[in-house]
Amino acid sequence: MTLFGTSGIRGPVGETVTADLALSLGRALGVDCDRVVVGRDPRASGEFLRSALVAGLCESGTDVIDVGVAATPTVGRAVGWRDADAGVSVTASHNPPADNGLKLWQPSGQAFDSDGQERIEARIAEGAFEPAAWDESGSVETWDARARHAEVVRADLDRESMDSRVVVDVGNGAGGVTVDILTSLGCHVETLNAQPDGAFPGRPSEPKAENCTSLSTLVAESDADIGIAHDGDADRMRAVADDGTYLTGDVTLALFARAAAEPGQRVAVPVDTSLAVADYLAEVDVGVEYTPVGDVYVAEAAEAPDVAFGGEPSGAWIWPDHTLCPDGPLAAATIAALNADRPLADRIAEVPTYPIRRDSVEVEDKESVMERVRERVLADYDDVTTLDGVRVDLGDAWFLLRASGTQQLVRVTAEARDEGRADEVLSTARDCLAPARE
Structure with missing residues (x-):
């Protein structure tokens, strides 16, 4: 079982x-x-x-x-x-x-x-x-416990006040504590979908870009400085810059990691994280520790003394000096503080973005298929990680073959620093999978 x-x-x-x-x-x-x-x-x-x-x-x-x-x-x-x-x-x-x-x-x-x-x-x-x-x-x-959470996050942030205008899309979930925290910090807070309702009538619970269009529009067309969005239980946090730009998970991860880590330290990220994060952090001598997908694995890696931060592009953010739990309200207060010091629009312009290709391939038995893929890839490539599926680092690019957690599918991901190379690497990844399906 x-x-x-x-x-x-x-x-x-x-x-x-x-x-x-x-x-x-x-x-x-x-x-x-x-x-x-x-x-x-x-x-x-x-x-x-x-x-x-x-x-x-x-x-x-x-x-x-x-x-x-x-x-x-x-x-x-x-x-x-x-x-x-x-x-x-x-x-x-x-x-x-x-x-x-x-x-x-x-x-x-x-x-x-x-x-x-x-x-x-x-x-x-x-x-x-x-x-x-x-x-x-x-x-x-x-x-x-809500009041205690608000007090602790404010103490964690170690900041007197922020005169910022923030829109918080609670997503009809349990994340109202974020409003408490930001208000106590002096922010002017406007809410969306603030009434808890497990049917999630305002928008789907996951704070993906397509589910946060109302937040992006409101931020862009008002005098708000930043927008915050949570999922139903507020372990996830996503953000919108003052011009309405929805921050991708990889960009958010890069910003949090660079702010948290000192030169010589590392950050923990799952194997499907963009190469752009490693490139951006390498500029300040911060390394990347790859983990299986899942915040429990990121948290395990974040226990190491030289790991200053852990995060997943899906929106889970961990500051091990404070807690090993993904804390959406702490993330919301942290990114609001970063924006108050320097606008997010300026920060995200400095983070590289690379073309990434994704595909899903139906298989009859994903476990046996992945075992054959693993054997072939280990025989053909030198820099291979098998923490979660098979990830191949090609230096200027990478690809990942990983079994779906819920369906008889193999997920195929490829990324490079230019479009043509990304297409080429996706084709290479598919070629590794094809014989294993026979």
């Missing part, structure tokens, strides 16, 4: 994610936890999933600190604040409204790693848990 993906357990409610699963996870987690923080995003299904999860924890004798509807980074950071053993966010993050999920957190703010996930999966599969005695069941305490 495989329950956990790259970002916890997620899937359609009533199919993959059920009250029975939440109850079993609570029981399994309660085996070795005395205290657990629980919170959820605004999805309607989150209420009964939370109830089932809490029931399983309390039945196991585990005390629960219930923070209610809260941003996932609020839950992740609250584990350490309340000296808890673990945290659980009932959320499907940026997925559609019909989905929900469960994501587990360690006291460091890092999501459960592979060992922790496997331990929970095994207990659920084996039914390896016992209820506590009738008079030793766990208690439930409610706690408003």
